[in-house]
Amino acid sequence: MQVTVSPASIKGTVTANPSKSAxxxxxxxxxxxxxxxxxxxPGLSNDCLAALGVAENLGATVKRGEDYFEITGNGMQPSAAxxxxxxxxxxxxxxxxxxxxxxxxALAASAITIDGHGSLATRPMDFFQExxxxxxxxxxxxxxxxxxxxxxxxxxxxITIDGSLSSQFLTGLLMAYGATAEDVTxxxxxxxxxxxxxxxLQLMAHFGVKVEQKNFEQFHxxxxxxxxxxxxxxxxxxxxxxxxxxAAAVAGKAEVHHLNTQSAQSDKAILTALEDAGAQMMPGMFxxxxxxxxxxxxxxxxxDCPDLFPPLVALAANCKGTTKIKGVSRLAHKxxxxxxxxxxxxxxxxxxxxxxxDEMLVHGGTGIKGANVHxxxxxxxxxxxxxxxxxxxxxxxxxxxxxxxxxxxxxxxHLQQIGGKVSIxxxx
Ligand SMILES: O=C(O)C1=C[C@@H](OP(=O)(O)O)[C@@H](O)[C@H](O)C1
Ligand SMILES: C=C(OP(=O)(O)O)C(=O)O
Numbered sequence: 001m002q003v004t005v006s007p008a009s010i011k012g013t014v015t016a017n018p019s020k021s022a023x024x025x026x027x028x029x030x031x032x033x034x035x036x037x038x039x040x041x042p043g044l045s046n047d048c049l050a051a052l053g054v055a056e057n058l059g060a061t062v063k064r065g066e067d068y069f070e071i072t073g074n075g076m077q078p079s080a081a082x083x084x085x086x087x088x089x090x091x092x093x094x095x096x097x098x099x100x101x102x103x104x105x106a107l108a109a110s111a112i113t114i115d116g117h118g119s120l121a122t123r124p125m126d127f128f129q130e131x132x133x134x135x136x137x138x139x140x141x142x143x144x145x146x147x148x149x150x151x152x153x154x155x156x157x158x159i160t161i162d163g164s165l166s167s168q169f170l171t172g173l174l175m176a177y178g179a180t181a182e183d184v185t186x187x188x189x190x191x192x193x194x195x196x197x198x199x200x201l202q203l204m205a206h207f208g209v210k211v212e213q214k215n216f217e218q219f220h221x222x223x224x225x226x227x228x229x230x231x232x233x234x235x236x237x238x239x240x241x242x243x244x245x246x247a248a249a250v251a252g253k254a255e256v257h258h259l260n261t262q263s264a265q266s267d268k269a270i271l272t273a274l275e276d277a278g279a280q281m282m283p284g285m286f287x288x289x290x291x292x293x294x295x296x297x298x299x300x301x302x303x304d305c306p307d308l309f310p311p312l313v314a315l316a317a318n319c320k321g322t323t324k325i326k327g328v329s330r331l332a333h334k335x336x337x338x339x340x341x342x343x344x345x346x347x348x349x350x351x352x353x354x355x356x357x358d359e360m361l362v363h364g365g366t367g368i369k370g371a372n373v374h375x376x377x378x379x380x381x382x383x384x385x386x387x388x389x390x391x392x393x394x395x396x397x398x399x400x401x402x403x404x405x406x407x408x409x410x411x412x413x414h415l416q417q418i419g420g421k422v423s424i425x426x427x428x
Contacts, residue, residue: 001400001401001402001424001425001426002397002398002399002401002424002425003382003386003397003398003401003412003422003423003424003425004395004396004397004398004422004423004425005385005386005389005390005395005396005398005415005420005421005422006389006394006395006396006421006423007370007389007390007391007392007393007394007395007421008251008390008419008420008421009251009252009390009419010247010248010251010252010253010254010390010418010419010420011252011253011254011418011419012254012255012417012418012419013254013255013256013257013417013418014244014254014255014256014257014414014417014418015236015256015257015258016236016237016238016240016241016244016256016257016258016259017043017045017236017237017240017241017408017409017410017411017414018041018042018043018048018234018235018236018237019043019234019235019236019237019238019239019240019265020043020045020047020048020094020096020237020239020407021096021196021199021237021239021265022199022203022234022235022237022265023039023042023043023048023051023234024047024048024051024094024096024097024100025100025171025175025199025200025203026039026203026207026232026234027039027048027051027052027054027055027069027071028051028055028100028101028104028175029175029203029204029206029207029209029227029232030055030060030071030073030207030229030232031055031058031059031060031071031073031074031076031104032073032075032076032104032175032178032179032207032227033073033075033207033208033226033227033228033229033230034073034074034075034226034227034229035072035073035228035229036070036071036072036229037070037071037072037073037207037229037230037231037232038068038069038070038071038230038231038232039068039069039071039231039232039233039234040067040068040231040232040233040234041067041068041233041234042067042068042069042234043234043237044409045405045406045407045408045409046092046093046094046405046406046407046409047092047093047094047096047097047406047407049092050090050091050092050093050094050097050116051091051094051097051101052069052071053089053090053092054089054090054091054097054101054105055071055073057085057086057088057089057090058076058085058086058089058101058104058105058108059073059074059076059085060072060073060074072229073227073229075179075226075227076104076107076108076179085105085108085110085112086112087110087111087112087113088112088113088114088115089101089105089112089113089114089115090114090115090116090117091114091115091116091120092116092117092118092120093116093117093118093119093120093335093406094116094120094406095120095123095166095168095334096168096171097116098114098116098120098125098146098148099125099127099166099168099169099171099172100168100171100172100175101114101172102114102128102132102148102150102172103132103154103172103173103175103176103177104172104175104176104179105150105152106132106135106137106139106150106152106153106154106176107152107153107154107176107179107180108152108153109152109153110151110152111149111150111151112149112150112151112152113147113148113149114146114147114148114149114150115146115147115148116146118335118377119334119335119336119377119378120146121145121146122145123145123333124144124145124165124333125141125144125145125146125148126141126144127161127162127165127166127169128141128148128150128169129141129144131159131161131169131173132150132154134157134159135154135155135156135157135159136152136153136154136155137150137151137152137153137154138150138151139151154176154180156176156177156180156181156182156184156221157184158184158185158186158187159173159184159186159187160186160187160188160189161173161186161187161188161189162188162189162190163188163189163190163191163192164189164190164191164192165192165333166192166193166333167191167192167193167194167196167197168193168196170186170188170191170197170200170219171196171197171200173186174186174197174200174201174204174211174219175200175204177219177221178204178209178211178221178225178227179209179226179227180224181221181224182221182222182223182224183221183222183223184220184221185218185219185220185221186218186219187217187218187219188216188217188218188219189217191216191217192303192304192330193266193304193305193306193330194216194266194304195264195265195266195304195305196266197213197216198264199264199265199266201213202264203232204227206230206232207227207228207229207230207232208225208226208227208228208230209225209226209227210222210225235258235260235263235265236257236258236259236260236286237265237267237407237408238259238263238265238266238267238268238270239265239267239307239308239407240383240407240408240411241256241259241270241288242267242270242307242308242311243310243311243314243383243384243386243387243408243411243415244256244414244415244418245270245271245274245279245288245290245311246270246274246311246312246314246315246387247387247390247415247418247420248279248290248291248292248418249274249277249279249290249291249292249293249295249315249318250292250295250314250315250318250387250390250391251292251390251391251419252291252292252418252419253289253290253291253292254289254290254418255287255288255289255290256287256288256290257286257287258286258287259286259287259288260285260286261283261284261285261286261288262285266304266305266307267305267307267308269302269304269305269308270308270311270312271283271288272300273298273300273308273312273315274290274315276298276299276300277293277295277296277297277298277315277316277319277323278293278294278295278296278319279291279292279293279295280292280293295315295318295319295320295365296319296320296321297316297319297320297321297322297323297324297362297364297365298316298319298323299323299324299325299326300312300323300324300325300326301325301326301327302325302326302327302330303326303327303330303358304327306327306330306331306334306338307334307380309325309327309328309331309338309339309342309360309380310338310342310380310381310383310384311380311383311384311387312325312362313325313342313346313351313353313360313362313384314384314385314387314388316362316364317346317349317351317362317364317368317388318364318365318368318391319364319365320364320365321363321364321365322361322362322363322364323361323362323364324359324360324361325359325360325362326358326359326360327358328355328357328358328359328360329357329358334378334380335376335377335378335379335380335381335403335406336376336377336378336381338378338380338381339355339360340355341376341378341381342360342381342384343355345373345374345376345381345384345385346362346384346385346388348369348371348372348373349368349369349370349371349373349385349388349392349396350366350367350368350369350371351363351364351366351368351388352366367393368388368389368391368392368393369392369393369394370389370392370393370394370395370396371392371396371397372396372397372399373385373396373397373398373399374398374399374400375398375399375400375401375403376400376403377400377403378403379403379404379405379406379407379408380407381403382398382400382401382403382404383404383408383411385398386398386401386411386412386415386420386422387415390420401424412424
């Protein structure tokens, strides 16, 4: 799909899409709980749909209602005789999906192949090969990549893991331990993306499982607990909304609803960057009103919120001077090598980006040019280019623009709703 975004002013009101990070975790918790859970305001992005498919394959029943999913879980108890997980599960293109559902699937006493497609096939999975055998799970990969083959059941034990590559492996272990662990501790060295772990713990507590954590280094499970089926409403997504907030900050004014400023989501940190860049903001409890201000370069550490790089680059491209964003090394293993992809695609639009060790320097305010860009099959690159187009000197044509479906299928519609000029051409 090719999408052309033409320069335009932003004005309007929009409701943030549901958070895929929250939705995927809720689906996993509902699978792990015995009984019927209701997930309201569900996400329908590809990553969310993949999570629902995996939950079904692991034995849950999933029914779709008008604005909710009903998930009846089976508890995923190790060796439960009635439990019949499928022999293959497919996590689509979701990094969180595969890293979260693998330890959960390993709770079953059966051989399971875990696969995915697209960019997921190139993302590192060696972690499981190192860690799962310590928990009595046999695990093989194809040279550290997909498909994974596992044979459980997983037995939670005291374990020390490395959290520097991704927090998602820890999320998976925490979720799986929650179903069966008793008096054990996970110790994590050098954890990155910490707020995502806060979100995991918050979600687990919502479904009745409590974990004592110390400094995001030690996670202790006391008495044996069980996930309790219940109701959960998915929060608005700060990661996707960051693009809308930046769109308003560089090209007009918008009101974005359903954003909880008290959320555990790491990407609410976009508010700090917007403020530092000089955007005018009125944050309410669940609505952000934001308007263009005199934009200036800013410094930001995105080590713990790596998904903010693409919207931050679109913001920085409009700020006169050099913006410094720290944490580039976190981007190498996302849907694309995002530091390099941003450099390449924004370069086509006339914005120079330097990558210096762990820092990205964006030389903004030099004028954004209309250009032909490519998403590299990375949803956040497509969205960043669309936002940059708003203040370009001509249309920006985005190839492979359907990449947005991974996290935010409503994105182009939402951009139009607040004044974006978007035209969509399906390739024959
Ligand atoms: O747990 C999650 O929902 C996520 C964690 C982050 O990954 P890392 O922990 O690998 O940084 C983030 O980039 C990803 O989009 C979603
Ligand atoms: C990297 C992302 O997701 P995941 O790792 O879950 O595929 C993302 O949404 O930008």
